[in-house]
Amino acid sequence: MSERKKIFWLVKKEWLSLKRHPARLFSILVFPIIMILLFGYGMGGELTDLPVVIVSQSEGDLTDVTIDAIESNKIYKVVEITGDINHGKNLVDSGKVKGAIILPSDYDEQINEEKTVDFYLDSSDQMASQTLVPATQAIFQNISIGESSKISSFLTNGNMDNSQGFNIDSFKSMINLDIDKIYGDIKYIDFLVPAVLGMTIMMSCMMGMGASIAGERETGELARLFMTPTTVATVIGGKIAGKLSVEFIRALILLFAAIILFGASAKGGILPTIIVLMIGALCFVGFGIMVSSRASNQEDYSQMVMPFTFPMMFISGVFYPIETMPWIFQKIAYIFPLTYLNDAMRGIMLKGQTLGDVWLDLLILLGFTLLFFVIGVKKFDRDI
16 A cells, blocks of 8 residues: 555544544534634623613703713613612612712702712722723713803803803813722722632633543543442542542632732632632532543543533633623523622622622522533443
8 A cells, every 4th residue: 555545544544533523523613613703702892781770869951961871872781760879779789780870969950060970880890890980981071061062052142140150161070970989999800810710610620520530431440440339429429529629729729829929809708719619619520520421531521521611711701791792692601600600709709798699609500510410420321
């Protein structure tokens, strides 16, 4: 056989091998398309439709103009207009909106006096804050300039009494915006660290389970283990316990490294932060077991798991807020467990919340965990 034919058969052998491993073939063909979509549409797009609430304690033309200006701006998504300040602030505190724009009771009165609009802002989302603050400042500056022009026209035409000596030039500063950042000034590294901790635990757990189960299946260690009188549940239970003990130490190292190197803070406490990380680790160990239960070797496992791990990194709000992404990615984000781990981690570390405050995120993570374990145990093939 000529060397050319040998090369041809070697190439053919490679493709036949891929054909026998459909998961690997699927990953090779589809994964590049997924990555192009994520980089093209999911990385740091324009922030729009940020949810806010307007607290209006006044009625009049100026109030109507202000509300119209906010509602017509694509940066905002006004979810509610209310007259109750406490209700508006509660919506921000609960994370349902990014901020509350509070118009004072004298907003439409005494047009020649300064007024102060309060902006009660959830500053834990650093990138959203960077967008909302200048946009809101610009709105009230434009309203002030517009009202100044109207007053000047009225005075010129003799339609308004200027006996009080009102200075038109000072009108531009008449509406002041008082920004109340409820979690203080948050830097990008503060926003990034909690999610990077969660992402690192995710990658460690999922890649580790590939070596622990698929890798041992490939080397024959798993088959020898099943020659002893043991059950699938016992093996999986042992793998979970071993992996979680390793991840507990890893979580401690990661957390203290973030605190020492980057000045990160765990406002809700070290212990709640570790508990959240361990619940996340348990969830992703379960995911790894589910995938590795059908993988015949470690390479197959890696190819099967990559289409899940990389999209989670980009879509679940690790590097950029979910609001920066196209609406379809925003919907997909909420089927990934990393989204809920990130939300809980930022709640504990940045907002100083308790485990009770992030109970819904933790409940969803535990629900994913149960689902993954049930599928993993039922589909586990000890004979592959």
